[in-house]
Amino acid sequence: MNRTARGVTIGAVAVGGLILTSCAGGAAPGDDGDVTITYSNFISAGGNEDNLTKIVEAFESENEGITVEVKTLPYADYFTALQTDLAGGTASDVFDIEFANYAAYQQSGVLAPLDDVDTGAYQASLVDAYATDGTSYALPSSFSNVVLFYNADLFDAAGLEYPTADWTWEDEQAAAEQLTDAGAGVWGDYQPISYHEYYKAVAQAGGEFLSDDGTAVGFTSPEGIAAAEWLIGKSGSTMPTAEQGAGTPDFDSGLFSSGKLAMWHSGIWMFGSLADADFSWDIAVEPGDQQHASALFSNAVGVSAGSKHTDAATAFAEFLTSSATTVETRLEAGWELPPIADQSELAAYLDITPPANRQAVFDSLENVALAPSIGDGQAEMQDIVTEELTEAAAGRKTVEQALADAEQRITPLLG
Known part of the structure; x- marks a missing residue:
């Protein structure tokens, strides 16, 4: 699953x-x-x-x-x-x-x-x-939890050092750019543009998805904008766009298991399906921006x-x-x-x-980003964030406008 x-x-x-x-x-x-x-x-x-x-x-x-x-x-x-x-x-x-x-x-x-x-x-x-x-x-x-999977063979072929727990977004982006060969169908990175990745990225940027009392959103802050730009900036550059298949069921797992993806943000429940992969792979703690924060x-x-x-x-x-x-x-x-x-x-x-490096599974627990929880409006809140980020990724809205619209739609759901 x-x-x-x-x-x-x-x-x-x-x-x-x-x-x-x-x-x-x-x-x-x-x-x-x-x-x-x-x-x-x-x-x-x-x-x-x-x-x-x-x-x-x-x-x-x-x-x-x-x-x-x-x-x-x-x-x-x-x-x-x-x-x-x-x-x-x-x-x-x-x-x-x-x-x-x-x-x-x-x-x-x-x-x-x-x-x-x-x-x-x-x-x-x-x-x-x-x-x-x-x-x-x-x-x-x-x-x-979620960790950073990487294809060691692709890193070796590019002459790059493997990801470590000290990596930042900047390190990940630099490696992803060198590892991407869109013409050959090889991509450097994959991280879904969705609510589940976004609230975590906000924490990694040093921000808060919700205010401390849960009555207001915090993601329209500079940190929230940086988190959205981090996710959306990958689309079409170091990872496929929606038109190229991103976001469809099992697209990311298929891309990684076929050896066409260098780095992949995904969960440890995928270990079993990759046990017989015909390439060398490993994991690391997900990179952060201002701090580490794992889902x-x-x-x-x-x-x-x-x-x-x-x-x-x-x-x-x-x-x-x-x-x-x-x-x-x-x-x-x-x-x-x-x-x-x-x-x-x-x-x-x-x-x-x-x-x-299964130790990374437990190292990731040292800095955890817990999912925001608002009660009755939870599912609607999640859908709104994903919808607005998708609009920004498609170029139909700016990041700032998408987040502002998400704030306007979510605020009535908060206590």
């Missing part, structure tokens, strides 16, 4: 106004003190159901008296069902969320605070993504604030996200990455090649 296209925000639901009732999933304790908790998820749908079963069985074995009932739904159906359950007070004790959903859920009061969890077990940037005023309201369950795609689990078994549910949420069983299962299955901080437990992942 091309998660760059999906991002972490498609499927965001409107949870404002949900009425939290005292009823929630999970049976009451029996006479013997045993409890049953429920877990609703989408993360295992489509091939990882058995892997989830392995984790659940290990938890039940280590926590005698707690039974976990699992409900798995496809991603396309999950959030609609969850919204219905939350509104009706029938939500599971533990349930999956995405980062883009987190703020709306937390503000609506459906997530229980997780005060007793040792969050030191997780990557710090992932913990921060699901915390409000210093309190965790969800635990990260997995992550993936993070993350899932998490929350505990229902209405659960009658909060302790048991919290114990399961912690086991599901950070236990040795979970880490081993995820790594063996290639089922996204566990969010743990102890990299020694991830040695098996780092040893898999290609790419040789």
Whole structure:
């Protein structure tokens, strides 16, 4: 799946106004003190159901008296069902969320605070993504991120040094210009002109996509303009235009896998499809302008604030996200990455090649650009930004006019 296209925000639901009732999933304790908790998820749908079963069985074995009932739904159906359950007070004790959903859920009061969890077990940037005023309201369950892929053979042929974590936009542009041979169908760079790349580029330029209080856009600033110019300036120079195929499904992955693309901004979920590529490739931390900022795609689990078994549910949420069983299962299955901080437990992942520099995956977490989240208007906001940037890339608007128009259209969506 091309998660760059999906991002972490498609499927965001409107949870404002949900009425939290005292009823929630999970049976009451029996006479013997045993409890049953429920877990609703989408993360295992489509091939990882058995892997989830392995984790659940290990938890039940280590926590005698707690039974976990699992409900798995496809991603396309999950959030609609969850919204219905939350509104009706029938939500599971533990349930999956995405980062883009987190703020709306937390503000609506459906997530229980997780005060007793040792969050030191997780990557710090992932913990921060699901915390409000210093309190965790969800635990990260997995992550993936975006890195800079590069074709080492093309770099070697051009006599250029490979990208490093110290690279800036200027370095990337200079290399892309030398590596581009449009006549031969070889391009130096590919970075989608879209909302998902733009908010990250704004952060890399040292700016803010939204104001601190979320009530105004910040991308019409000099930094926002620089970010848009960085993306749009590549089109037709170091990367193909829309007329040449850019933006069509799988065009970028096909271009890179065919050896016709020198650098590619994409996600680590593409490693598997490139394992048998007939050229040498590797990855690096994405270059920045004023600073590094990497896009993070993350899932998490929350505990229902209405659960009658909060302790048991919290114990399961912690086991599901950070236990040795979970880490081993995820790594063996290639089922996204566990969010743990102890990299020694991830040695098996780092040893898999290609790419040789898998350490860049974790180095990218040191400076993360979290996706802006505004609640009900999220999908519309994303579409507006992509539409306006596309207009600028096509030459129908200036960058400044496109961003001003985006601001005018988005402002009514903000709280």
